Amino acid sequence: MKKTPIDGYIAEHKTIFKTLRNIVKKYQKICIFRHIKPDYDALGCQFGLFTFLKENFPKKEIHQVGDTHPTFVPRLFPEPERLSNSWFDDEFLAIVVDVGDKDRIADPRFIKAKEVIKLDHHPFRAPDVSHFSLVDESTASCGEIVTAFVKSFAKTKVSPVAAKYLYTAIVGDSGRFLYSSTSPLTFSAASYLLDQGISLPELYLGMYEKDIADLTFQKYVLNHYSLTEHGVAYYLLSEEGLKELNIPSERGKEHVNMFANIKGIHIWCSITEDNDPKEPCWRISIRSKKLDISKVASHWGGGGHPQASGAKIKSLKELPAFLKELDDLI
Ligand code: AMP
Numbered sequence: 001m002k003k004t005p006i007d008g009y010i011a012e013h014k015t016i017f018k019t020l021r022n023i024v025k026k027y028q029k030i031c032i033f034r035h036i037k038p039d040y041d042a043l044g045c046q047f048g049l050f051t052f053l054k055e056n057f058p059k060k061e062i063h064q065v066g067d068t069h070p071t072f073v074p075r076l077f078p079e080p081e082r083l084s085n086s087w088f089d090d091e092f093l094a095i096v097v098d099v100g101d102k103d104r105i106a107d108p109r110f111i112k113a114k115e116v117i118k119l120d121h122h123p124f125r126a127p128d129v130s131h132f133s134l135v136d137e138s139t140a141s142c143g144e145i146v147t148a149f150v151k152s153f154a155k156t157k158v159s160p161v162a163a164k165y166l167y168t169a170i171v172g173d174s175g176r177f178l179y180s181s182t183s184p185l186t187f188s189a190a191s192y193l194l195d196q197g198i199s200l201p202e203l204y205l206g207m208y209e210k211d212i213a214d215l216t217f218q219k220y221v222l223n224h225y226s227l228t229e230h231g232v233a234y235y236l237l238s239e240e241g242l243k244e245l246n247i248p249s250e251r252g253k254e255h256v257n258m259f260a261n262i263k264g265i266h267i268w269c270s271i272t273e274d275n276d277p278k279e280p281c282w283r284i285s286i287r288s289k290k291l292d293i294s295k296v297a298s299h300w301g302g303g304g305h306p307q308a309s310g311a312k313i314k315s316l317k318e319l320p321a322f323l324k325e326l327d328d329l330i
Contacts, residue, residue, distance in 0.1 A: 138181075
């Protein structure tokens, strides 16, 4: 019988998966890390792997850390743990998921680990934080890689709870199987997870149900967006705008995809003021139909994928230059 794409993927990465499994088996203490300002993929991979390891290796001490999320936590994912510094003094393994960039790992204490392993789908950025890793830019989500990894363990079980987290990761980063990065592996990993007993209506309601106030937010975006000469659509959410809508800045990007599938719009962005005292700036989420926007994002203090990247500008004075670079791409 022909192998399913996920089994083909496991076979293709047999050696690295075996190395990673052996490292996991070796450690008594494990902590799982992911990127700051987490999305569905980061949290789904972290909690999917966390739940899987806790359920299948009950004698190990397994933890997860990072910043919280204003709407996904605790509704869809548990609170991040607050581990004391002394926990990291003993020998432990750090598993980093959905992030490669050292400065974007949500807790810097991964650096104290005896070994670091990483599963990621972001373009590689030096320095490599890990001793062993599987980095595959071709997957729509890191959730697919983590699903293949957990499936590669023998005599273990992926519970419905672990499967739900991983499915959420895949659905989140593939835009519900819509983005061009969606592949046979995406569906195959999702199919395997669905088989573990997930309730899809419940899961989708948890991810996508909105309250009435959200319509006000959508109305705001439609009333305030701008369009550049060549077809970059963007909306600005200043501190005042966020106050008016009663939302934290982390939620500013929520409606960026309103501009997907509109003829004449090739690139679209949300630009949200972030008054974080450590780094006040305007955070930008950039999306595109076809063009590779990741290089412009890197130039503006960010990075990401060809059609979905993040960037930042220090003040609105920089906005025209940033928009011109996107306009020039078109
Ligand atoms: P966002 O617009 O924040 O949803 O980010 C879109 C994609 O770009 C996600 O895969 C992020 O992980 C990635 N990304 C966002 N900000 C950065 C950054 N500063 N550096 C590298 N990648 C980023």
